[in-house]
Amino acid sequence: MPDQNPYPENYFESRDRFRTLVQQKGWELCTCPIDAKGPNGEELSIDAGILNPSSARKCLIVSSGLHGAEGFFGAAVQLQSLQMNRTAPEQVRMVYLHALSPFAFAHSRRFNEDNVDPNRNFLLRNEAYAGSPPTYRQLDDLLNPQTAPNRWDCFKARIAFSCIRHGLGKVKQAVAGGQYDFPKGIFFGGHGPSQSTKIIAQHLPMWIGDAQEIVHLDFHSGLMPWGTYQLLLDPLVTPLQYQQLNSWYGNNSYKVSEPSGEVYFTRGGFGPWCVQQTPGRNYLYLCAEFGTYSILEVLSASREENQAFHYTAKGSVHQQRAQARMREAFCPTSEEWRRVVLQQSLDLIEKSIRGLTELG
Numbered sequence: 425m426p427d428q429n430p431y432p433e434n435y436f437e438s439r440d441r442f443r444t445l446v447q448q449k450g451w452e453l454c455t456c457p458i459d460a461k462g463p464n465g466e467e468l469s470i471d472a473g474i475l476n477p478s479s480a481r482k483c484l485i486v487s488s489g490l491h492g493a494e495g496f497f498g499a500a501v502q503l504q505s506l507q508m509n510r511t512a513p514e515q516v517r518m519v520y521l522h523a524l525s526p527f528a529f530a531h532s533r534r535f536n537e538d539n540v541d542p543n544r545n546f547l548l549r550n551e552a553y554a555g556s557p558p559t560y561r562q563l564d565d566l567l568n569p570q571t572a573p574n575r576w577d578c579f580k581a582r583i584a585f586s587c588i589r590h591g592l593g594k595v596k597q598a599v600a601g602g603q604y605d606f607p608k609g610i611f612f613g614g615h616g617p618s619q620s621t622k623i624i625a626q627h628l629p630m631w632i633g634d635a636q637e638i639v640h641l642d643f644h645s646g647l648m649p650w651g652t653y654q655l656l657l658d659p660l661v662t663p664l665q666y667q668q669l670n671s672w673y674g675n676n677s678y679k680v681s682e683p684s685g686e687v688y689f690t691r692g693g694f695g696p697w698c699v700q701q702t703p704g705r706n707y708l709y710l711c712a713e714f715g716t717y718s719i720l721e722v723l724s725a726s727r728e729e730n731q732a733f734h735y736t737a738k739g740s741v742h743q744q745r746a747q748a749r750m751r752e753a754f755c756p757t758s759e760e761w762r763r764v765v766l767q768q769s770l771d772l773i774e775k776s777i778r779g780l781t782e783l784g
């Protein structure tokens with residue numbers, strides 16, 4: 425069979441191809457349905473492909489579509505890797521998680537069926553689903569107009585002005601760091617664990633089995649300069665993990681997310697939660713962020729889609745236009761971009777397999 429274009433046209437094509445490849449290549453398929461529907465009432469699910477025994481001491485997790493619209497890119501990485509028949513030796517269990525936020529992938533959104541940003545929903549056991557940065561409150565009217573999208577509302581100029589007034593770092597942190605008080609707003613973290621969060625919590629022990637050494641590549645897009653990537657780390661990375669990072673991926677490949685740093689810090693992020701779920705194990709979570717357009721374009725696209733989702737009819741021209749803009753913002757159609765990021769992503773998987781294999 426000739427190689428297919430790895431980039432899927434939509435969630436359903438992506439899932440069909442994922443399931444077919446997983447089974448063709450002799451991996452185990454695990455399907456977890458969610459209680460939400462696709463644009464035409466279709467069933468939705470998180471699908472996992474697993475290779476190698478649960479007794480393996482090491483595990484590589486590759487996940488996509490935590491932010492739905494980023495799944496067009498993240499799933500392409502998985503499909504291409506499966507197509508190329510990339511496997512690890514038996515001591516490394518491989519777990520590919522397709523579409524962690526299936527509703528958002530199917531509707532080309534960043535936010536899920538409850539308007540929750542899944543990567544702000546994984547609060548730790550001692551944290552409350554409440555609170556918002558004061559600057560978010562001040563910017564609520566600008567970020568979340570309660571009307572259909574209007575292309576002429578000068579959003580980019582107005583938010584740029586706010587950045588000059590409050591400081592770019594402060595605005596970035598306040599807007600995107602996560603809020604728990606504006607349920608129809610962007611970057612809303614939810615009022616409790618979402619369906620996806622619960623499904624992942626339930627299945628994670630089975631997915632990783634007995635592995636003590638776990639590397640998790642969670643593919644995202646939209647934050648870095650065009651066609652480049654960074655591995656974003658949580659501040660809790662251990663000295664041993666820094667050694668792993670330096671020798672496996674190189675010392676320029678990662679950045680730590682912290683409130684005062686270059687990369688904003690998010691509440692309810694997936695990584696620290698995964699670590700908390702797996703005490704006593706070496707769980708290295710890497711948010712692999714690939715750059716597309718400017719942060720203003722990505723933010724503006726997410727805002728437009730959110731307005732269209734809440735304040736226009738299902739299937740409206742507004743929604744169609746906003747969804748197309750989301751797909752371009754998070755998975756550009758540029759052939760050069762698609763080729764470069766796919767190569768970099770496959771390379772990250774290779775380096776992870778090699779590192780885990782060589783680990784004592």
Ligand SMILES: [Zn+2]
Pocket residue numbers: 490491494543643644645
């Ligand atoms: Zn993302």
